[in-house]
Amino acid sequence: MDKEQINCIESAHSAVQLLKGKWTYYVIIELLMNDIKRFNQLKSSLGNVNTKALTDTLRFLEGKGMLIRTVYPTVPATVEYELTLKGKDFGRILQQMKDWNDKWEIKE
Amino acid sequence: MDKEQINCIESAHSAVQLLKGKWTYYVIIELLMNDIKRFNQLKSSLGNVNTKALTDTLRFLEGKGMLIRTVYPTVPATVEYELTLKGKDFGRILQQMKDWNDKWEIKE
């Protein structure tokens, strides 16, 4: 890896930010696996996150253009979340992280 | 990306943890660019992090096998930090994050 490349890596910063939150990573994984999920489906899948943490996370990812929130005017309300193309493409990064981890984890 | 692949991505978890800390990312970048740096060199490169935050970060990364800490018994003490092979290989992930970001960032 040459120096110029590395120098430019600083622009990885905004991608890194996406993984700072405690739940962002798990939400993305869930939506990669299931395409579409409703609020409470996500909530139970993630082992009962509290509602505030989950809504904060979803709003954050929506703001970053990672997912789409769709509200259906039913009673009671139905809301579906799914990844955008950008969000789905992020899966490649997670895949590479997995590969890296498998490669370097301690074996005994 | 098929479902089985995605399911396994959960093992990306420990790679994700490496980016949670406020300074881990920047330390790795610095050491990718410079191979070897001493404590105060890192400190000033990172825009004067406070000492505690930096030592915590360095100890954390050392514990994860990302870097090597070498102490030279000079007076005053000299300490050098450099990435391990594992740490250097992590650069590929950051590179891909940069590529992803360039691909999807908003242009206007």
Next chain:
DNA sequence: CCGTATCCCTGGCGATACTG
């Protein structure tokens, strides 16, 4: 020079109750 030792403070997150 390279930290350790304190103290402090903030914001991310949790628990819970309540609404359209």
Next chain:
DNA sequence: CAGTATCGCCAGGGATACGG
């Protein structure tokens, strides 16, 4: 069902001073 609204905690970081 899908949140919003409060309140509170506490771990991660910051500022500073001191030690080998």
